[in-house]
């Protein structure tokens with residue numbers, strides 16, 4: 001069964017638009033879990049535009065499903081520019097403190113509006129090895145955010161990753177354009193290649209109620225969904241939205 005991990009970035013984004021505590025990230029996490037979400041994902045960026053280090057600490061203490069923290073492992077500490085908001089301690093320092101069940105490494109930078117590419121392991125594979133070794137020593141499962149390139153999966157295994165997360169924007173765009181079969185074939189080949197070398201397969205980015213039912217990747221262990229889910233939760237309510245996403249997963 002594929003786990004539905006709800007990404008709460010956009011709940012935090014709404015909260016941060018005022019000096020307030022609502023919407024409460026932990027409360028939303030608990031509502032999603034009560035409705036059937038099997039995991040919670042957050043992506044604390046150095047500018048803390050949405051998820052903050054303090055959110056990660058509260059979620060770790062306050063939920064009883066897997067916590068998946070995403071980020072660039074080379075992201076250094078950054079001072080907070082908001083009164084009452086803790087500094088960003090650096091990705092590795094935050095993960096060492098929080099010890100999430102899973103750390104998903106993403107080659108993001110501050111200038112990006114969102115995550116928009118996977119790792120190039122020809123460039124980063126060697127320097128990721130000690131990082132992955134350290135994360136695993138802290139008890140975290142390690143997943144690498146990857147484009148759907150079958151030939152890259154052996155390098156992900158060689159870097160020491162437990163899983164890869166297929167970056168699914170290309171699939172989502174193709175599905176929205178009504179011409180997704182070739183994209184799906186590419187993702188299926190990448191997932192098979194990952195499984196063949198012993199990697200688990202996660203997936204995420206721009207998945208939604210429309211494209212999820214057609215995302216036929218038998219190897220997929222977990223999808224992490226945030227942006228579209230947040231929009232759907234505004235329309236249907238959290239409980240109903242979770243049910244719809246679980247049905248979409250089951251219907252694949």
Ligand SMILES: CC(=O)[C@@H](O)[C@H](O)COP(=O)(O)O
Nearest residue numbers: 009043070106114115204205
């Ligand atoms: C890695 C990925 O694709 C998403 O999980 C990421 O968290 C999206 O980040 P934003 O929510 O900041 O767009």
Ligand SMILES: NCC(=O)COP(=O)(O)O
Nearest residue numbers: 204205206224225226227
């Ligand atoms: N790793 C993908 C994720 O956590 C959420 O991505 P999105 O659904 O907000 O695009």
